[in-house]
Amino acid sequence: xxxxxxxxxxxxxxxxxxxxxxxxxxxxxxxxxxxxxxxxxxxxxxxxxxxxxxxxxxxxxxxxxxxxxxxxxxxxxxxxxxxxxxxxxxxxxxxxxxxxxxxxxxxxxxxx
Amino acid sequence: xxxxxxxxxxxxxxxxxxxxxxxxxxxxxxxxxxxxxxxxxxxxxxxxxxxxxxxxxxxxxxxxxxxxxxxxxxxxxxxxxxxxxxxxxxxxxxxxxxxxxxxxxxxxxxxxxxx
Numbered sequence: 545x546x547x548x549x550x551x552x553x554x555x556x557x558x559x560x561x562x563x564x565x566x567x568x569x570x571x572x573x574x575x576x577x578x579x580x581x582x583x584x585x586x587x588x589x590x591x592x593x594x595x596x597x598x599x600x601x602x603x604x605x606x607x608x609x610x611x612x613x614x615x616x617x618x619x620x621x622x623x624x625x626x627x628x629x630x631x632x633x634x635x636x637x638x639x640x641x642x643x644x645x646x647x648x649x650x651x652x653x654x655x656x
Numbered sequence: 657x658x659x660x661x662x663x664x665x666x667x668x669x670x671x672x673x674x675x676x677x678x679x680x681x682x683x684x685x686x687x688x689x690x691x692x693x694x695x696x697x698x699x700x701x702x703x704x705x706x707x708x709x710x711x712x713x714x715x716x717x718x719x720x721x722x723x724x725x726x727x728x729x730x731x732x733x734x735x736x737x738x739x740x741x742x743x744x745x746x747x748x749x750x751x752x753x754x755x756x757x758x759x760x761x762x763x764x765x766x767x768x769x770x771x
Contacts, residue, residue: 587746642753
């Protein structure tokens with residue numbers, strides 16, 4: 545069973561600090577990795593995707609991928625109360641054109 | 657707004673009944689994927705339709721079935737509803753099956769409650 549693991553949280557971070565969200569995956573052949581944000585009662589929205597080892601930055605968000613360790617993370621700089629949400633890590637199976645496996649999400653709370 | 661619309665937004669059904677959920681994909685998108693999200697869990701892949709054909713299926717029983725129409729809208733049908741089918745059902749549309757350059761956009765979901 546291919547899995548994506550996340551700490552469920554809640555992760556509480558003071559406003560303005562860096563929030564660090566982590567994810568591990570079991571399928572060593574996975575090639576594509578996604579971070580989605582989901583507000584309570586809403587549908588997931590894509591924040592970032594990453595395919596290559598290393599860092600990828602987009603505004604306040606940085607995704608980090610280490611395929612050797614099967615580890616992907618998301619850093620949120622200058623955290624804002626509006627960043628409070630559940631963050632879903634998702635991995636695309638290499639062997640399938642269609643299936644994305646989601647983790648159960650980490651609940652992030654930014655305290656003012 | 658993602659341009660992906662789902663109907664209905666909420667639904668209550670009785671155990672054993674059948675339900676049909678609908679999804680209109682974003683303009684220009686030919687691929688729809690369906691997910692089930694139980695409370696406190698991540699979305700679980702049910703299946704994907706690409707150009708009216710099923711293109712991959714997750715670990716769901718045959719009573720979960722689907723269709724995609726020529727305009728690329730899609731339906732998810734669930735027969736013999738069970739209490740554990742209570743969840744948020746999400747559809748995501750994309751321009752082609754997901755690849756490195758393809759982004760999927762989610763609809764707002766249908767909240768199904770089975771009593």
